[in-house]
Amino acid sequence: MSLATAIRTAPGTTPASGSAVPDAARGAKAGSAAGARSLRPAIALQIAGALLWLPQAGLLALAVAGLVRGEGLADMVLPAGAFALLGVVRALLEAAGSRLAFRTARGELMRLRAAAAEALALGSPLDTRRPASGLVASALAEQAEAVVPYLSRFVPARRRATLVPLAILACVLPFSWVAALILAVAAPLIPLFMALIGWRAKAASEAQLIELGGMNAFLLDRLRGLSTIRSFGAVEATATRLRADAESLRQRTMAVLRIAFLSSAVLELFSALGVAMVAVYVGFHLLGTIGFGSWGRDFGLGEGLFILLVAPAFFEPLRELSAAWHDRAAGQAALEAIEALAGEGARIVGTDEAMPSRGGHALAVRLDHVRFRHAGQPALLFDDLSLDIAPGEHVALFAPSGAGKSSVLALVAGLVAPEGGRVSVDGEAMDAGSAARLRAPMAYIGQQPHIFAGTLRSNVSLGRADVDAGAAGRALVAARLGKVAGVRGPAPIGEGGRGLSGGEALRLALARLAATPQARLVLADEPTAHLDSGTAREVGDALIELAQGRTLIVATHDPALAARMDRVIRLDHAAQQQGVQEQGA
Amino acid sequence: MSTGPHVTPHIGASHRAEPRGGLARDLRAMGAILRLFLAERRGAFFAGAALAALTLLAGACLLALSGWFITATAIAGMSVTAALAFDVFAPSAGIRLAALTRTAARYGERLVTHDAALAVLAGLRERLFRGWAAPEAAGRLADRPARLLFRLTLDIDALDSLYLRVLVPVIAALATTLGVAFLIGLVDAHLALAFSLIVLGVGALVPLIALRAARRPSRRRAHALEVLRARAVDLVAGQTELIMTGRLAAAREGLAAADQRLAEADDALNRVETRISAGFAMAGTLLLALALLAVAALNGAGTIDAPAAALVLLLVLAAFDPFAALRRGAVELERALIAARRVAPRLAPAAAPPAIPRAMPGAGEAVRLRHIEIRREGAPLPALTDIDLAIARGERVALVGMSGAGKSTLLAAIAGEIRPARGEVAALPSVLLTQRTELFRDTLRGNLLIADPEADDERLLAALEAAGLGAVVAGLPGGLDTRLGEGGLGLSGGQARRLALARLMLAPAPLWLLDEPTEGLDGATARDVLARLGRAAGPRSLVLATHLRREADIADRLIVIAEGRVTGTRRRGDPGFAAALEALRPD
Incomplete structure (x- = not known):
């Protein structure tokens, strides 16, 4: 964990009362309640380990009392051996407990990640409310990591902080009610003071909008725009500003931390004073100056030392809880973020199951009286849309942007479900049972094809068992990417490396199509948008050539490309009321 | 067998390729x-x-x-x-x-x-x-x-x-x-x-x-x-x-x-x-x-x-x-x-390479390139070969060609951002409008002051007005202190481009380098931005990289670039000028 998050979530700067936890976090917390329950064995091991200190302290206290009575080296061998043995067992129990807690927590994280990935995979790509990929990556990769310390450290620490001090109190009480009282009074005061200070710190941090992560964001933001900054000769000014902002952030943060750290100072003070008062009380009692507090019988050095030795252990769980406090806020925020990924939204039709597809005749596509609106939008996009596309036909859906061309392609591919009406492919209705099978013989080319992390070739094969390296290489040549492939070789592209130009990305999508000889229906969404005219012509040529013998539906507002299809279907505003106007080309 | 679409996870390949760090390192x-x-x-x-x-x-x-x-x-x-x-x-x-x-x-x-x-x-x-x-x-x-x-x-x-x-x-x-x-x-x-x-x-x-x-x-x-x-x-x-x-x-x-x-x-x-x-x-x-x-x-x-x-x-x-x-x-x-x-x-910027030498062009010239060759780090082939080019002061030139032809690289060479492997670059002080609109998470004023730290509000507002954002800014309760980005003002693509244009106008440089200045804008917005750009440029020299007809149309001269070489030049009034424009992509 970084300093940035450490400070942002230092005890006191976060809602210590828990009252500010948003509803989503409660939902996520409920979701991981099972995770917290499965931590019980781990917590039991840790508590057993912590309590072993009681017999150890007893042995040590008795040994010192023995020294005072004049016992020698020979008398100490047995207590020393027993003490060492108990210590080793304690260390092993605590280690086993924390390992078990870690494994349980890590397993829970894996479950949460898999569930979020499934929800994302089955959500409709047409749903504009879906989180952007960068946001998903941050939530699922780095931020989700905070779940592990929350479950493996904070949750056990909280349980230990409630049980271990009580057990120690129960062991001190039979010897001296005064010593027990000192501890019992000091302990509940700690959370009280911490909460009081926490509220002040929270108010202060809210007032000043402390955002240490903002410093990283500022640096990244300026580095992204470095060409502009350099071009305007503003490097020096930006660097000075960066330093000045960081400096003022430091001052404001320190103002908050001065209050926030008081909460841990209070904890220190009470635990230190608690130990000191116990020691002084025991000392005066042994001197005979103070006679009361021990149920009428005097306790000796052994009992007195035992009380002193367990007093720090009484406060230790509270200190551990305080140290793990920042794990709580970060962990709950992470659970909330993961929960948000799996939010309600439009879903694809059917599942993402892979189905075998064999070549065959070109497919027919029919839309009958389809009603559709974008998820979360009040207005209908299509009220009553019907289309009939014959096997092997090349059709352009021609309309300005925003008229719903992409939605028609998505409906045909089953990437979103219509509100009413019927979509059928090759005479079979698209529904939950048939969608995965009907999608199998389709191929899709988007206007901004995604480039996957990997090599150019792996971007063509996409890991398909039936596309080997040779086939991928041939497909690249067919899509006129042979030269680029030669220059790039096995260098990574996509997230891990340099990108491709718009034209190269489109050709990559064409290569994916070329590597799919069994495709019987090709859907292309604005394949020539944003390309220069030369590249657009080449992409059009390649697309038409690859679609020979297959049904092709191209959504476009490029008149040159539309004119090269067998038929143009205009899909503009008027068409939404009157069905579609069709014209031969 | 691979479970994902990634045949080999290449992420971090660079990290693995690092020489196994010795203790000294x-x-x-x-x-x-x-x-x-x-x-x-x-x-x-x-x-x-x-x-x-x-x-x-x-x-x-x-x-x-x-x-x-x-x-x-x-x-x-x-x-x-x-x-x-x-x-x-x-x-x-x-x-x-x-x-x-x-x-x-x-x-x-x-x-x-x-x-x-x-x-x-x-x-x-x-x-x-x-x-x-x-x-x-x-x-x-x-x-x-x-x-x-x-x-x-x-x-x-x-x-x-x-x-x-x-x-x-x-x-x-x-x-x-x-x-x-x-x-x-x-x-x-x-x-x-x-x-x-x-x-x-x-x-x-x-x-x-x-x-x-x-x-x-x-x-x-x-x-x-x-x-x-x-x-x-x-x-x-x-x-x-x-x-x-x-x-x-x-x-x-x-x-x-x-x-x-x-x-x-x-x-x-x-x-x-x-x-x-x-x-x-x-x-x-x-x-x-x-x-x-x-x-x-x-x-x-x-x-x-x-x-x-x-x-x-x-x-x-x-x-x-x-x-x-x-x-x-x-x-x-x-x-x-x-x-x-x-x-x-x-x-340790002490080891930074010396500044890229950039001479002043001769009198009456804005840019003078002499047989320059540019090679990207590690690339087997040069990105630009033997470019020899002179641009007069006040001239407006469009570099046209297919994507990947080397237009942006040539702009970077003129701006002095790339060291030529061969040849000599001489150019007036320039300012670059990047292809992707680069705005910062800052106030409107902060974004504009990058171009001219001395500018007063009057000058900033005048630039915004000239870029067509006058009404938008007048309607903001925070005015120039409105923050951009998350939690602040969300700008449309066209508005963001106009803001970048206003910033450009504030820069004193006599040479503007524009990389696809209206890419991604709809036709009407693009034409308005281009008209304002042309007016604001005044006597400055312009070099724009483009594949759009509407952008190239504001130039006096088209320079056709293909595969890293200049393959043709057309001046307005030349017989080939209209045909060269016609070959470019309409909106």
């Missing part, structure tokens, strides 16, 4: 970071560690003095005269002093170390920015995708933990051990010597073993996290491609496989961390058992009395507490070293 990298820490806050750096040691020492004294006091009072309490003669005030005052010192020192330590860490963060970020802003480093950064910028943040965070988790605990543990040894030495010098040898030996050995054990899993973890991240991006951004090729389920499995590898690395690191804790706990227990035997022997021999024995035992009790803080540091140090190796070169 690690030390050099660490040295650069340490020097930064010392340069920023030398006093606080040591004061923080000293206060941490004082906290630990006061804690040990509190317990040891209490143990001595209780034992002494127990002995004194056996006889009434001794009890009356016993000085209770000095020890009990000492106990209270230790309690208060521990509290105050702890509070001070936390404030001082966090203040120092924040100051170091500020310095680190400023230096990194300057390092990356050096001429050729900036070009390399521009080639990098967002992920590498993201890696930079993780690196900075990893370096943050160096001070708080490694440096402070090491110094504090050393100082505390020596302090406790001194106190034991007051009782018996041999005991003190044995104590320091054992504690320092174990205290050094355990973290060093852990450091070694954590090396591989730390690297694997850094790598696996990046793979997981890349696969999450692929799953969401490539969802349609994956569904339509039947690979979505496989991509989910790929993500789960990356998480599995990450979990294995996490588990290995947790095992190391747990073993450090268990190791110190066992060593502490055995040391205390040994100490018990030793003080029993010394007590039997009459060398020390029982209260001194209690004092020694309770000092030994906390012997390894200062080292517990090193647990996380030992596990995280390897990640910090990876970060230091990557970040350190950017912290």
Whole structure:
């Protein structure tokens, strides 16, 4: 964990009362309640380990009392051996407990990640409310990591902080009610003071909008725009500003931390004073100056030392809880973020199951009286849309942007479900049972094809068992990417490396199509948008050539490309009321 | 068999390809970071560690003095005269002093170390920015995708933990051990010597073993996290491609496989961390058992009395507490070293290459290129070959050609951002309008002042008006102080471009370089922006890179570029000019 998050979530700067936890976090917390329950064995091991200190302290206290009575080296061998043995067992129990807690927590994280990935995979790509990929990556990769310390450290620490001090109190009480009282009074005061200070710190941090992560964001933001900054000769000014902002952030943060750290100072003070008062009380009692507090019988050095030795252990769980406090806020925020990924939204039709597809005749596509609106939008996009596309036909859906061309392609591919009406492919209705099978013989080319992390070739094969390296290489040549492939070789592209130009990305999508000889229906969404005219012509040529013998539906507002299809279907505003106007080309 | 669409995870290939760092390399990298820490806050750096040691020492004294006091009072309490003669005030005052010192020192330590860490963060970020802003480093950064910028943040965070988790605990543990040894030495010098040898030996050995054990899993973890991240991006951004090729389920499995590898690395690191804790706990227990035997022997021999024995035992009790803080540091140090190796070169701008030579062109000329050749780092073929070009002052020139022809590279060469492999570049001071609109998360004013820090509000508003944003800004309650970006003003693509245009107008440079100035805008907006641009340019020289007819139409001359060479030039009025325009893409 970084300093940035450490400070942002230092005890006191976060809602210590828990009252500010948003509803989503409660939902996520409920979701991981099972995770917290499965931590019980781990917590039991840790508590057993912590309590072993009681017999150890007893042995040590008795040994010192023995020294005072004049016992020698020979008398100490047995207590020393027993003490060492108990210590080793304690260390092993605590280690086993924390390992078990870690494994349980890590397993829970894996479950949460898999569930979020499934929800994302089955959500409709047409749903504009879906989180952007960068946001998903941050939530699922780095931020989700905070779940592990929350479950493996904070949750056990909280349980230990409630049980271990009580057990120690129960062991001190039979010897001296005064010593027990000192501890019992000091302990509940700690959370009280911490909460009081926490509220002040929270108010202060809210007032000043402390955002240490903002410093990283500022640096990244300026580095992204470095060409502009350099071009305007503003490097020096930006660097000075960066330093000045960081400096003022430091001052404001320190103002908050001065209050926030008081909460841990209070904890220190009470635990230190608690130990000191116990020691002084025991000392005066042994001197005979103070006679009361021990149920009428005097306790000796052994009992007195035992009380002193367990007093720090009484406060230790509270200190551990305080140290793990920042794990709580970060962990709950992470659970909330993961929960948000799996939010309600439009879903694809059917599942993402892979189905075998064999070549065959070109497919027919029919839309009958389809009603559709974008998820979360009040207005209908299509009220009553019907289309009939014959096997092997090349059709352009021609309309300005925003008229719903992409939605028609998505409906045909089953990437979103219509509100009413019927979509059928090759005479079979698209529904939950048939969608995965009907999608199998389709191929899709988007206007901004995604480039996957990997090599150019792996971007063509996409890991398909039936596309080997040779086939991928041939497909690249067919899509006129042979030269680029030669220059790039096995260098990574996509997230891990340099990108491709718009034209190269489109050709990559064409290569994916070329590597799919069994495709019987090709859907292309604005394949020539944003390309220069030369590249657009080449992409059009390649697309038409690859679609020979297959049904092709191209959504476009490029008149040159539309004119090269067998038929143009205009899909503009008027068409939404009157069905579609069709014209031969 | 591959589970995901990724035949081989190439993410982090660069990291694996790094030469296996020798110790010397690690030390050099660490040295650069340490020097930064010392340069920023030398006093606080040591004061923080000293206060941490004082906290630990006061804690040990509190317990040891209490143990001595209780034992002494127990002995004194056996006889009434001794009890009356016993000085209770000095020890009990000492106990209270230790309690208060521990509290105050702890509070001070936390404030001082966090203040120092924040100051170091500020310095680190400023230096990194300057390092990356050096001429050729900036070009390399521009080639990098967002992920590498993201890696930079993780690196900075990893370096943050160096001070708080490694440096402070090491110094504090050393100082505390020596302090406790001194106190034991007051009782018996041999005991003190044995104590320091054992504690320092174990205290050094355990973290060093852990450091070694954590090396591989730390690297694997850094790598696996990046793979997981890349696969999450692929799953969401490539969802349609994956569904339509039947690979979505496989991509989910790929993500789960990356998480599995990450979990294995996490588990290995947790095992190391747990073993450090268990190791110190066992060593502490055995040391205390040994100490018990030793003080029993010394007590039997009459060398020390029982209260001194209690004092020694309770000092030994906390012997390894200062080292517990090193647990996380030992596990995280390897990640910090990876970060230091990557970040350190950017912290030493002394090694920066000299500025790219850029002569002034002759009289009446805005740009003069003489047979320049440009070669991208590591590329087998030159990006531009034998470009020979003169642009007159006040002339407006469009570079046209297919994507990848070298138009943007030529603009960068004129701007002096790329060092030509051959030839000579002479140009007037220029300002570049980048292809992607680059605005900053700042106020409107902050975004505009980049171009002219001296400009007053009147001049800023005039520029916004000329760019067609006058009405938009007038309608903002915050005016020029409105923030852009998250939680602030959301600009449409057209508005963002207009703002970039307003910024351009504020720059005094006599040469404007425009890279696809209206790409992605609808026709009507684009034409308005172009008209305003033409008016605002006035007598300036313009060079624009474009593949759009509407943009090239504002030029006096078209220069056709194909495969890194100039293949044709058409002046307005030439017979080929209209045909060349016609060949470009309409809206």
